Amino acid sequence: MTQHEHLTTRGLQRHRPEHVDAFASTVISVLRDRQVVCSDGVRQFVLEHLVRAILVRGEFDPRLVMEELRGHRLSIDKIIDLYIPKAACVLGQSWVDDDVSFADVTIGAMRLQSLLGEASSQGDLDFAADDRRLHALVVLPQCQQHFLGVSVVAAQLRRIGCEVTQSFDEPLGALNARLMEERPDLILISCARLETLETVSETVQTIRATLSTGPVIALGGGVLDEVENLKERTGVDIVTNDAKDVVSFCSRRNKTLRRL
Structure with a gap:
Protein backbone atom coordinates (compact mmCIF):
# COMPACT_ATOMS: atom_id res chain seq x y z
CA MET A 1 0.00 0.00 0.00
CA THR A 2 1.43 3.47 -0.95
CA GLN A 3 1.67 6.28 1.58
CA HIS A 4 -1.09 8.12 -0.25
CA GLU A 5 -3.39 5.06 -0.09
CA HIS A 6 -2.59 4.55 3.57
CA LEU A 7 -3.41 8.16 4.40
CA THR A 8 -6.58 7.95 2.31
CA THR A 9 -7.72 4.81 4.15
CA ARG A 10 -7.05 6.38 7.52
CA GLY A 11 -8.95 9.44 6.42
CA LEU A 12 -11.93 7.32 5.40
CA GLN A 13 -11.89 5.55 8.74
CA ARG A 14 -11.60 8.83 10.64
CA HIS A 15 -14.52 10.36 8.80
CA ARG A 16 -16.67 7.19 8.74
CA PRO A 17 -20.24 7.92 9.99
CA GLU A 18 -21.04 6.73 13.50
CA HIS A 19 -24.02 4.67 12.31
CA VAL A 20 -21.63 2.51 10.26
CA ASP A 21 -19.66 1.63 13.37
CA ALA A 22 -22.88 0.93 15.25
CA PHE A 23 -24.11 -1.35 12.47
CA ALA A 24 -20.80 -3.21 12.38
CA SER A 25 -20.94 -3.72 16.15
CA THR A 26 -24.47 -5.06 15.87
CA VAL A 27 -23.46 -7.54 13.17
CA ILE A 28 -20.51 -8.74 15.26
CA SER A 29 -22.77 -9.08 18.30
CA VAL A 30 -25.36 -11.11 16.34
CA LEU A 31 -22.71 -13.39 14.90
CA ARG A 32 -21.27 -13.91 18.38
CA ASP A 33 -24.72 -14.75 19.80
CA ARG A 34 -25.24 -17.31 17.05
CA GLN A 35 -22.20 -19.20 18.26
CA VAL A 36 -23.33 -19.44 21.90
CA VAL A 37 -23.51 -23.12 22.85
CA CYS A 38 -25.30 -24.28 26.01
CA SER A 39 -23.77 -26.83 28.38
CA ASP A 40 -25.85 -29.61 26.78
CA GLY A 41 -24.54 -28.84 23.30
CA VAL A 42 -27.55 -26.86 22.04
CA ARG A 43 -26.79 -23.71 20.04
CA GLY A 123 -33.25 -40.97 10.08
CA ASP A 124 -31.19 -44.07 9.41
CA LEU A 125 -31.86 -47.27 11.35
CA ASP A 126 -28.91 -48.96 13.02
CA PHE A 127 -29.39 -52.72 12.83
CA ALA A 128 -26.79 -54.98 14.40
CA ALA A 129 -26.02 -57.83 12.01
CA ASP A 130 -25.25 -60.37 14.72
CA ASP A 131 -28.17 -59.68 17.05
CA ARG A 132 -31.88 -60.39 16.91
CA ARG A 133 -33.95 -57.25 16.63
CA LEU A 134 -35.16 -56.27 20.10
CA HIS A 135 -38.79 -55.47 20.80
CA ALA A 136 -39.17 -52.47 23.10
CA LEU A 137 -42.35 -51.29 24.80
CA VAL A 138 -42.41 -47.65 25.95
CA VAL A 139 -44.92 -47.09 28.75
CA LEU A 140 -46.45 -43.83 29.91
CA PRO A 141 -48.29 -44.84 33.12
CA GLN A 142 -51.73 -43.58 34.05
CA CYS A 143 -52.21 -39.98 35.17
CA GLN A 144 -49.18 -38.71 33.22
CA GLN A 145 -49.29 -36.54 30.13
CA HIS A 146 -45.75 -36.01 28.78
CA PHE A 147 -46.52 -37.70 25.47
CA LEU A 148 -43.82 -35.85 23.51
CA GLY A 149 -41.02 -37.11 25.76
CA VAL A 150 -42.20 -40.70 25.38
CA SER A 151 -42.38 -40.25 21.61
CA VAL A 152 -38.79 -38.96 21.58
CA VAL A 153 -37.64 -42.10 23.43
CA ALA A 154 -39.54 -44.28 20.98
CA ALA A 155 -37.86 -42.50 18.07
CA GLN A 156 -34.45 -43.02 19.66
CA LEU A 157 -35.10 -46.74 20.06
CA ARG A 158 -36.24 -47.09 16.45
CA ARG A 159 -33.05 -45.40 15.25
CA ILE A 160 -31.02 -47.90 17.28
CA GLY A 161 -32.88 -50.67 15.43
CA CYS A 162 -35.55 -51.78 17.90
CA GLU A 163 -39.10 -52.70 17.08
CA VAL A 164 -41.12 -50.28 19.22
CA THR A 165 -44.69 -50.16 20.51
CA GLN A 166 -46.13 -47.65 22.95
CA SER A 167 -48.59 -47.74 25.83
CA PHE A 168 -50.25 -44.46 26.78
CA ASP A 169 -52.25 -44.17 30.01
CA GLU A 170 -53.50 -47.76 29.88
CA PRO A 171 -55.18 -49.37 32.92
CA LEU A 172 -53.12 -52.18 34.39
CA GLY A 173 -55.55 -54.76 33.02
CA ALA A 174 -55.10 -53.49 29.46
CA LEU A 175 -51.33 -53.31 29.96
CA ASN A 176 -51.35 -56.90 31.21
CA ALA A 177 -53.14 -58.06 28.03
CA ARG A 178 -50.65 -56.13 25.89
CA LEU A 179 -47.70 -57.75 27.67
CA MET A 180 -49.11 -61.24 27.14
CA GLU A 181 -49.53 -60.57 23.43
CA GLU A 182 -46.32 -58.67 22.64
CA ARG A 183 -43.85 -60.16 25.15
CA PRO A 184 -41.27 -57.37 24.77
CA ASP A 185 -37.56 -57.78 25.44
CA LEU A 186 -37.31 -54.47 27.22
CA ILE A 187 -39.76 -52.02 28.73
CA LEU A 188 -39.08 -48.34 29.33
CA ILE A 189 -41.32 -46.56 31.79
CA SER A 190 -41.39 -42.77 31.80
CA CYS A 191 -42.13 -40.80 34.96
CA ALA A 192 -42.07 -37.03 35.24
CA ARG A 193 -43.24 -36.43 38.81
CA LEU A 194 -42.50 -37.77 42.26
CA GLU A 195 -46.23 -38.07 42.94
CA THR A 196 -46.62 -40.85 40.37
CA LEU A 197 -43.83 -43.13 41.61
CA GLU A 198 -46.39 -45.37 43.30
CA THR A 199 -48.08 -45.92 39.94
CA VAL A 200 -44.69 -46.80 38.46
CA SER A 201 -44.09 -49.38 41.20
CA GLU A 202 -47.51 -50.94 40.54
CA THR A 203 -46.72 -51.06 36.83
CA VAL A 204 -43.41 -52.82 37.51
CA GLN A 205 -45.16 -55.36 39.76
CA THR A 206 -47.72 -56.05 37.01
CA ILE A 207 -44.94 -56.65 34.48
CA ARG A 208 -43.06 -59.00 36.82
CA ALA A 209 -46.19 -60.98 37.60
CA THR A 210 -47.29 -61.24 33.97
CA LEU A 211 -43.97 -62.15 32.33
CA SER A 212 -42.15 -64.69 34.47
CA THR A 213 -39.10 -64.77 32.18
CA GLY A 214 -38.79 -61.05 32.75
CA PRO A 215 -37.97 -58.33 30.23
CA VAL A 216 -35.47 -55.64 31.17
CA ILE A 217 -37.38 -52.81 32.84
CA ALA A 218 -35.96 -49.28 32.71
CA LEU A 219 -37.14 -46.06 34.32
CA GLY A 220 -36.54 -42.62 32.81
CA GLY A 221 -38.02 -39.14 32.78
CA GLY A 222 -37.85 -35.96 34.81
CA VAL A 223 -38.17 -37.80 38.12
CA LEU A 224 -34.53 -38.89 37.80
CA ASP A 225 -33.49 -35.33 38.68
CA GLU A 226 -35.66 -35.30 41.81
CA VAL A 227 -35.28 -38.65 43.56
CA GLU A 228 -32.43 -41.00 44.47
CA ASN A 229 -32.50 -44.79 44.93
CA LEU A 230 -35.13 -45.19 42.23
CA LYS A 231 -34.14 -48.79 41.48
CA GLU A 232 -34.87 -49.79 45.06
CA ARG A 233 -38.04 -47.73 45.25
CA THR A 234 -39.59 -49.01 42.03
CA GLY A 235 -38.02 -52.41 41.35
CA VAL A 236 -36.69 -51.57 37.87
CA ASP A 237 -33.46 -53.01 36.46
CA ILE A 238 -31.89 -49.79 35.26
CA VAL A 239 -32.45 -46.06 35.73
CA THR A 240 -31.42 -43.86 32.80
CA ASN A 241 -32.59 -41.29 30.28
CA ASP A 242 -30.39 -42.74 27.54
CA ALA A 243 -32.12 -45.28 25.28
CA LYS A 244 -28.76 -46.68 24.21
CA ASP A 245 -27.97 -47.59 27.82
CA VAL A 246 -31.12 -49.69 28.04
CA VAL A 247 -30.48 -51.49 24.75
CA SER A 248 -26.87 -52.21 25.73
CA PHE A 249 -27.98 -53.51 29.14
CA CYS A 250 -30.58 -55.77 27.52
CA SER A 251 -28.15 -57.09 24.89
CA ARG A 252 -25.53 -57.93 27.53
CA ARG A 253 -28.07 -59.74 29.66
CA ASN A 254 -29.38 -61.72 26.71
CA LYS A 255 -25.88 -62.82 25.72
CA THR A 256 -25.20 -63.88 29.30
CA LEU A 257 -28.42 -65.90 29.41
CA ARG A 258 -27.58 -67.61 26.11
CA ARG A 259 -24.27 -68.79 27.54
CA LEU A 260 -25.94 -70.39 30.56
Whole structure:
Protein backbone atom coordinates (compact mmCIF):
# COMPACT_ATOMS: atom_id res chain seq x y z
CA MET A 1 0.00 0.00 0.00
CA THR A 2 1.43 3.47 -0.95
CA GLN A 3 1.67 6.28 1.58
CA HIS A 4 -1.09 8.12 -0.25
CA GLU A 5 -3.39 5.06 -0.09
CA HIS A 6 -2.59 4.55 3.57
CA LEU A 7 -3.41 8.16 4.40
CA THR A 8 -6.58 7.95 2.31
CA THR A 9 -7.72 4.81 4.15
CA ARG A 10 -7.05 6.38 7.52
CA GLY A 11 -8.95 9.44 6.42
CA LEU A 12 -11.93 7.32 5.40
CA GLN A 13 -11.89 5.55 8.74
CA ARG A 14 -11.60 8.83 10.64
CA HIS A 15 -14.52 10.36 8.80
CA ARG A 16 -16.67 7.19 8.74
CA PRO A 17 -20.24 7.92 9.99
CA GLU A 18 -21.04 6.73 13.50
CA HIS A 19 -24.02 4.67 12.31
CA VAL A 20 -21.63 2.51 10.26
CA ASP A 21 -19.66 1.63 13.37
CA ALA A 22 -22.88 0.93 15.25
CA PHE A 23 -24.11 -1.35 12.47
CA ALA A 24 -20.80 -3.21 12.38
CA SER A 25 -20.94 -3.72 16.15
CA THR A 26 -24.47 -5.06 15.87
CA VAL A 27 -23.46 -7.54 13.17
CA ILE A 28 -20.51 -8.74 15.26
CA SER A 29 -22.77 -9.08 18.30
CA VAL A 30 -25.36 -11.11 16.34
CA LEU A 31 -22.71 -13.39 14.90
CA ARG A 32 -21.27 -13.91 18.38
CA ASP A 33 -24.72 -14.75 19.80
CA ARG A 34 -25.24 -17.31 17.05
CA GLN A 35 -22.20 -19.20 18.26
CA VAL A 36 -23.33 -19.44 21.90
CA VAL A 37 -23.51 -23.12 22.85
CA CYS A 38 -25.30 -24.28 26.01
CA SER A 39 -23.77 -26.83 28.38
CA ASP A 40 -25.85 -29.61 26.78
CA GLY A 41 -24.54 -28.84 23.30
CA VAL A 42 -27.55 -26.86 22.04
CA ARG A 43 -26.79 -23.71 20.04
CA GLN A 44 -28.94 -20.98 21.57
CA PHE A 45 -29.65 -19.14 18.32
CA VAL A 46 -30.93 -22.29 16.60
CA LEU A 47 -33.06 -23.22 19.61
CA GLU A 48 -34.65 -19.76 19.66
CA HIS A 49 -35.36 -20.08 15.94
CA LEU A 50 -37.10 -23.42 16.51
CA VAL A 51 -39.20 -22.05 19.37
CA ARG A 52 -40.31 -19.10 17.23
CA ALA A 53 -41.24 -21.53 14.44
CA ILE A 54 -43.53 -23.62 16.64
CA LEU A 55 -45.22 -20.54 18.09
CA VAL A 56 -45.70 -18.58 14.88
CA ARG A 57 -49.27 -17.82 13.84
CA GLY A 58 -50.46 -19.54 10.70
CA GLU A 59 -49.44 -22.75 8.96
CA PHE A 60 -46.58 -24.91 10.22
CA ASP A 61 -44.64 -27.02 7.74
CA PRO A 62 -42.48 -29.61 9.56
CA ARG A 63 -40.60 -30.48 6.37
CA LEU A 64 -39.58 -26.85 5.85
CA VAL A 65 -38.51 -26.49 9.49
CA MET A 66 -36.46 -29.68 9.16
CA GLU A 67 -34.70 -28.23 6.12
CA GLU A 68 -33.92 -25.07 8.09
CA LEU A 69 -32.53 -27.04 11.03
CA ARG A 70 -30.45 -29.21 8.72
CA GLY A 71 -29.20 -25.99 7.14
CA HIS A 72 -27.61 -25.21 10.50
CA ARG A 73 -25.57 -28.44 10.11
CA LEU A 74 -27.62 -30.37 12.66
CA SER A 75 -27.76 -34.15 12.44
CA ILE A 76 -31.04 -36.04 12.76
CA ASP A 77 -29.80 -37.41 16.09
CA LYS A 78 -29.24 -33.92 17.51
CA ILE A 79 -32.61 -32.67 16.30
CA ILE A 80 -34.43 -35.58 17.98
CA ASP A 81 -32.28 -35.98 21.09
CA LEU A 82 -31.48 -32.35 21.89
CA TYR A 83 -33.43 -29.67 20.06
CA ILE A 84 -36.97 -31.06 20.18
CA PRO A 85 -36.85 -31.91 23.94
CA LYS A 86 -35.15 -28.58 24.69
CA ALA A 87 -37.78 -26.66 22.73
CA ALA A 88 -40.49 -28.50 24.70
CA CYS A 89 -38.81 -27.42 27.96
CA VAL A 90 -38.67 -23.80 26.78
CA LEU A 91 -42.33 -24.03 25.81
CA GLY A 92 -43.29 -25.34 29.24
CA GLN A 93 -41.24 -22.73 31.08
CA SER A 94 -42.76 -19.96 28.98
CA TRP A 95 -46.20 -21.12 30.08
CA VAL A 96 -45.10 -21.20 33.73
CA ASP A 97 -43.76 -17.65 33.31
CA ASP A 98 -47.11 -16.66 31.74
CA ASP A 99 -45.41 -15.62 28.49
CA VAL A 100 -47.58 -17.89 26.34
CA SER A 101 -51.11 -19.25 26.65
CA PHE A 102 -52.14 -22.85 27.22
CA ALA A 103 -53.43 -22.90 23.65
CA ASP A 104 -49.99 -21.84 22.41
CA VAL A 105 -48.37 -24.62 24.44
CA THR A 106 -50.81 -27.20 23.09
CA ILE A 107 -50.28 -26.13 19.47
CA GLY A 108 -46.52 -25.89 19.98
CA ALA A 109 -46.38 -29.41 21.43
CA MET A 110 -48.39 -30.77 18.49
CA ARG A 111 -46.01 -29.08 16.07
CA LEU A 112 -42.99 -30.55 17.84
CA GLN A 113 -44.69 -33.94 17.59
CA SER A 114 -45.09 -33.51 13.82
CA LEU A 115 -41.47 -32.33 13.56
CA LEU A 116 -40.40 -35.44 15.45
CA GLY A 117 -42.29 -37.58 12.95
CA GLU A 118 -40.59 -35.82 10.06
CA ALA A 119 -37.15 -36.23 11.66
CA SER A 120 -37.78 -39.92 12.38
CA SER A 121 -38.76 -40.56 8.77
CA GLN A 122 -35.45 -39.12 7.60
CA GLY A 123 -33.25 -40.97 10.08
CA ASP A 124 -31.19 -44.07 9.41
CA LEU A 125 -31.86 -47.27 11.35
CA ASP A 126 -28.91 -48.96 13.02
CA PHE A 127 -29.39 -52.72 12.83
CA ALA A 128 -26.79 -54.98 14.40
CA ALA A 129 -26.02 -57.83 12.01
CA ASP A 130 -25.25 -60.37 14.72
CA ASP A 131 -28.17 -59.68 17.05
CA ARG A 132 -31.88 -60.39 16.91
CA ARG A 133 -33.95 -57.25 16.63
CA LEU A 134 -35.16 -56.27 20.10
CA HIS A 135 -38.79 -55.47 20.80
CA ALA A 136 -39.17 -52.47 23.10
CA LEU A 137 -42.35 -51.29 24.80
CA VAL A 138 -42.41 -47.65 25.95
CA VAL A 139 -44.92 -47.09 28.75
CA LEU A 140 -46.45 -43.83 29.91
CA PRO A 141 -48.29 -44.84 33.12
CA GLN A 142 -51.73 -43.58 34.05
CA CYS A 143 -52.21 -39.98 35.17
CA GLN A 144 -49.18 -38.71 33.22
CA GLN A 145 -49.29 -36.54 30.13
CA HIS A 146 -45.75 -36.01 28.78
CA PHE A 147 -46.52 -37.70 25.47
CA LEU A 148 -43.82 -35.85 23.51
CA GLY A 149 -41.02 -37.11 25.76
CA VAL A 150 -42.20 -40.70 25.38
CA SER A 151 -42.38 -40.25 21.61
CA VAL A 152 -38.79 -38.96 21.58
CA VAL A 153 -37.64 -42.10 23.43
CA ALA A 154 -39.54 -44.28 20.98
CA ALA A 155 -37.86 -42.50 18.07
CA GLN A 156 -34.45 -43.02 19.66
CA LEU A 157 -35.10 -46.74 20.06
CA ARG A 158 -36.24 -47.09 16.45
CA ARG A 159 -33.05 -45.40 15.25
CA ILE A 160 -31.02 -47.90 17.28
CA GLY A 161 -32.88 -50.67 15.43
CA CYS A 162 -35.55 -51.78 17.90
CA GLU A 163 -39.10 -52.70 17.08
CA VAL A 164 -41.12 -50.28 19.22
CA THR A 165 -44.69 -50.16 20.51
CA GLN A 166 -46.13 -47.65 22.95
CA SER A 167 -48.59 -47.74 25.83
CA PHE A 168 -50.25 -44.46 26.78
CA ASP A 169 -52.25 -44.17 30.01
CA GLU A 170 -53.50 -47.76 29.88
CA PRO A 171 -55.18 -49.37 32.92
CA LEU A 172 -53.12 -52.18 34.39
CA GLY A 173 -55.55 -54.76 33.02
CA ALA A 174 -55.10 -53.49 29.46
CA LEU A 175 -51.33 -53.31 29.96
CA ASN A 176 -51.35 -56.90 31.21
CA ALA A 177 -53.14 -58.06 28.03
CA ARG A 178 -50.65 -56.13 25.89
CA LEU A 179 -47.70 -57.75 27.67
CA MET A 180 -49.11 -61.24 27.14
CA GLU A 181 -49.53 -60.57 23.43
CA GLU A 182 -46.32 -58.67 22.64
CA ARG A 183 -43.85 -60.16 25.15
CA PRO A 184 -41.27 -57.37 24.77
CA ASP A 185 -37.56 -57.78 25.44
CA LEU A 186 -37.31 -54.47 27.22
CA ILE A 187 -39.76 -52.02 28.73
CA LEU A 188 -39.08 -48.34 29.33
CA ILE A 189 -41.32 -46.56 31.79
CA SER A 190 -41.39 -42.77 31.80
CA CYS A 191 -42.13 -40.80 34.96
CA ALA A 192 -42.07 -37.03 35.24
CA ARG A 193 -43.24 -36.43 38.81
CA LEU A 194 -42.50 -37.77 42.26
CA GLU A 195 -46.23 -38.07 42.94
CA THR A 196 -46.62 -40.85 40.37
CA LEU A 197 -43.83 -43.13 41.61
CA GLU A 198 -46.39 -45.37 43.30
CA THR A 199 -48.08 -45.92 39.94
CA VAL A 200 -44.69 -46.80 38.46
CA SER A 201 -44.09 -49.38 41.20
CA GLU A 202 -47.51 -50.94 40.54
CA THR A 203 -46.72 -51.06 36.83
CA VAL A 204 -43.41 -52.82 37.51
CA GLN A 205 -45.16 -55.36 39.76
CA THR A 206 -47.72 -56.05 37.01
CA ILE A 207 -44.94 -56.65 34.48
CA ARG A 208 -43.06 -59.00 36.82
CA ALA A 209 -46.19 -60.98 37.60
CA THR A 210 -47.29 -61.24 33.97
CA LEU A 211 -43.97 -62.15 32.33
CA SER A 212 -42.15 -64.69 34.47
CA THR A 213 -39.10 -64.77 32.18
CA GLY A 214 -38.79 -61.05 32.75
CA PRO A 215 -37.97 -58.33 30.23
CA VAL A 216 -35.47 -55.64 31.17
CA ILE A 217 -37.38 -52.81 32.84
CA ALA A 218 -35.96 -49.28 32.71
CA LEU A 219 -37.14 -46.06 34.32
CA GLY A 220 -36.54 -42.62 32.81
CA GLY A 221 -38.02 -39.14 32.78
CA GLY A 222 -37.85 -35.96 34.81
CA VAL A 223 -38.17 -37.80 38.12
CA LEU A 224 -34.53 -38.89 37.80
CA ASP A 225 -33.49 -35.33 38.68
CA GLU A 226 -35.66 -35.30 41.81
CA VAL A 227 -35.28 -38.65 43.56
CA GLU A 228 -32.43 -41.00 44.47
CA ASN A 229 -32.50 -44.79 44.93
CA LEU A 230 -35.13 -45.19 42.23
CA LYS A 231 -34.14 -48.79 41.48
CA GLU A 232 -34.87 -49.79 45.06
CA ARG A 233 -38.04 -47.73 45.25
CA THR A 234 -39.59 -49.01 42.03
CA GLY A 235 -38.02 -52.41 41.35
CA VAL A 236 -36.69 -51.57 37.87
CA ASP A 237 -33.46 -53.01 36.46
CA ILE A 238 -31.89 -49.79 35.26
CA VAL A 239 -32.45 -46.06 35.73
CA THR A 240 -31.42 -43.86 32.80
CA ASN A 241 -32.59 -41.29 30.28
CA ASP A 242 -30.39 -42.74 27.54
CA ALA A 243 -32.12 -45.28 25.28
CA LYS A 244 -28.76 -46.68 24.21
CA ASP A 245 -27.97 -47.59 27.82
CA VAL A 246 -31.12 -49.69 28.04
CA VAL A 247 -30.48 -51.49 24.75
CA SER A 248 -26.87 -52.21 25.73
CA PHE A 249 -27.98 -53.51 29.14
CA CYS A 250 -30.58 -55.77 27.52
CA SER A 251 -28.15 -57.09 24.89
CA ARG A 252 -25.53 -57.93 27.53
CA ARG A 253 -28.07 -59.74 29.66
CA ASN A 254 -29.38 -61.72 26.71
CA LYS A 255 -25.88 -62.82 25.72
CA THR A 256 -25.20 -63.88 29.30
CA LEU A 257 -28.42 -65.90 29.41
CA ARG A 258 -27.58 -67.61 26.11
CA ARG A 259 -24.27 -68.79 27.54
CA LEU A 260 -25.94 -70.39 30.56
